[in-house]
Amino acid sequence: MGREVNPESVLGISVRRFVMVNKCIGCYTCEEVCKFLNDEQQFIKLYEIESGLSKPISCFHCVKAPCVTVCPTNALIVDRDGAVVTRVTRCIGCTSCIIACPFGIPDLLPVGHVVKCDLCSKLRSEGLEPGCIAVCPTNAILWGKPEDITRMLREKTLLKLVEAYRR
Amino acid sequence: MRFAFMCRDRGGRRGSVAIIGAGPAGLAAAGYLTCMGYEVDVYDKLPYVGGLMMFAIPSYRIYPDNVIEGVEDLRDRLSVRFYLRTKVFAKNQSRHDEGDEFVEKVVNLEDLVEKYNAVLISTGTWSSRKLGVEGEDSRNVLTALEYLYHWRLYEEGLATEKPPTGRNVVVVGAGLSAIDAAEKALETGADVYIVYRRTIAEAPAGIYPINELIKRGVRFVELVQPTKIISEGGYARGLELVKMKLGEPDETGRPRPIPVPGTEFVMEADLVILAVGEIPTPPFVDKFMNISIDRSRRIQVNNRYQTALEKVFAAGDVVTGPSFIGKAFGSGLRAAKYIDSYLYLRR
Numbered sequence: 001m002g003r004e005v006n007p008e009s010v011l012g013i014s015v016r017r018f019v020m021v022n023k024c025i026g027c028y029t030c031e032e033v034c035k036f037l038n039d040e041q042q043f044i045k046l047y048e049i050e051s052g053l054s055k056p057i058s059c060f061h062c063v064k065a066p067c068v069t070v071c072p073t074n075a076l077i078v079d080r081d082g083a084v085v086t087r088v089t090r091c092i093g094c095t096s097c098i099i100a101c102p103f104g105i106p107d108l109l110p111v112g113h114v115v116k117c118d119l120c121s122k123l124r125s126e127g128l129e130p131g132c133i134a135v136c137p138t139n140a141i142l143w144g145k146p147e148d149i150t151r152m153l154r155e156k157t158l159l160k161l162v163e164a165y166r167r
Numbered sequence: 168m169r170f171a172f173m174c175r176d177r178g179g180r181r182g183s184v185a186i187i188g189a190g191p192a193g194l195a196a197a198g199y200l201t202c203m204g205y206e207v208d209v210y211d212k213l214p215y216v217g218g219l220m221m222f223a224i225p226s227y228r229i230y231p232d233n234v235i236e237g238v239e240d241l242r243d244r245l246s247v248r249f250y251l252r253t254k255v256f257a258k259n260q261s262r263h264d265e266g267d268e269f270v271e272k273v274v275n276l277e278d279l280v281e282k283y284n285a286v287l288i289s290t291g292t293w294s295s296r297k298l299g300v301e302g303e304d305s306r307n308v309l310t311a312l313e314y315l316y317h318w319r320l321y322e323e324g325l326a327t328e329k330p331p332t333g334r335n336v337v338v339v340g341a342g343l344s345a346i347d348a349a350e351k352a353l354e355t356g357a358d359v360y361i362v363y364r365r366t367i368a369e370a371p372a373g374i375y376p377i378n379e380l381i382k383r384g385v386r387f388v389e390l391v392q393p394t395k396i397i398s399e400g401g402y403a404r405g406l407e408l409v410k411m412k413l414g415e416p417d418e419t420g421r422p423r424p425i426p427v428p429g430t431e432f433v434m435e436a437d438l439v440i441l442a443v444g445e446i447p448t449p450p451f452v453d454k455f456m457n458i459s460i461d462r463s464r465r466i467q468v469n470n471r472y473q474t475a476l477e478k479v480f481a482a483g484d485v486v487t488g489p490s491f492i493g494k495a496f497g498s499g500l501r502a503a504k505y506i507d508s509y510l511y512l513r514r
Contacts, residue, residue: 052373
């Protein structure tokens with residue numbers, strides 16, 4: 001667990017979440033379900049970055065997560081599936097993870113510890129998908145092996161290129 | 168799109184729940200309640216499940232197969248029963264709403280309230296606002312809901328003819344339905360105009376989607392309001408509009424549009440699409456027992472999504488008015504949770 005994990009072996013076995021921002025229609029289903037599953041806390045959240053343009057953001061569960069690296073109490077760890085999760089009892093609320101995260105993801109709660117997306121640990125332990133992935137009406141949030149996702153994206157790119165030449 | 172995303176198998180709760188309306192709110196509730204173990208029956212007036220997700224939102228935004236997959240999961244894995252082409256309505260009352268064409272059977276709301284341990288009303292907003300101007304009943308004047316719904320029926324093979332098309336299409340309004348309708352009309356090769364009584368800055372859909380349509384050739388005409396639809400032999404030939412100016416903020420907080428007298432002008436159109444809002448369609452007219460609705464026809468509920476009738480709950484757009492899929496989904500989930508505690512505590 002945690003630091004001992006070799007990212008390459010993690011990558012080999014694990015599935016990851018990919019948020020395809022271009023496919024998202026900004027319907028708020030992921031955010032609402034996340035809120036429902038996490039006592040009103042939103043670990044995937046939409047922002048209206050421009051009038052009429054709302055998109056979701058959540059933890060990327062980095063393979064070499066800076067938040068895990070900087071956490072002085074080992075509160076942040078990479079779990080078996082490659083999800084970056086917080087062990088709140090160990091968190092001292094130093095917020096070094098907030099500073100280290102390139103995406104501004106961890107949230108400091110008033111009670112003094114940091115919380116973030118755990119890719120629905122509880123659902124995963126029962127063999128189910130994280131909520132946001134399961135409910136997205138446009139399949140904009142995908143759950144898969146990185147190699148399958150890149151393959152899909154490359155095939156799509158090729159299709160687009162071929163289409164462009166057909167015109 | 169999974170509605171029963173919280174369980175592998177059904178739980179141990181006993182009891183029965185009827186859900187009226189199989190849109191995002193109803194399906195989310197069905198997923199939660201069947202996971203808890205309840206017997207869930209879902210009633211919907213349409214031939215397919217999914218509500219506006221299936222029948223109004225263009226299929227390139229939400230793939231119908233995606234919704235169907237989730238519904239099949241509810242039906243096959245978790246034994247949720249679906250009663251389609253079935254409209255639920257209060258006894259001795261009636262109202263025609265959009266999407267009623269497929270109804271083969273009307274079930275009394277009273278009977279469901281009697282038969283089930285709890286009932287969830289999630290019937291959405293299947294009625295469109297009109298402008299209330301002359302000529303609005305012309306054959307080629309449609310509401311955005313009628314237009315998008317008719318396209319979806321055609322795509323699903325449920326209607327043999329395409330909806331009316333035009334070379335000059337004028338969409339009235341600037342909400343999300345207006346955007347979808349304008350985009351669909353653009354696809355048919357028409358010249359598309361969106362006319363709106365305020366400016367792009369106040370548009371309910373926001374600036375971004377309107378600019379995207381403008382880039383694709385849609386013309387956005389702001390600060391105008393239709394005063395009349397010019398019709399010949401029941402067929403619209405154009406609209407008379409008046410220019411508007413913005414005044415002090417109104418009750419919605421947005422500047423009130425005020426007509427400027429003497430600025431009337433005519434726009435030619437051979438298809439007019441009214442996208443000026445949708446209204447909730449509860450399964451009763453004004454009142455059902457002691458359940459009441461407000462001035463916008465929204466069902467009144469407490470903070471546990473419960474109506475004045477103890478065993479009847481309501482969620483989704485029929486409670487909030489038109490909203491986002493996710494907001495309806497979330498309200499369905501929360502209502503389901505309160506239905507569970509209500510049924511569990513009563514035992």
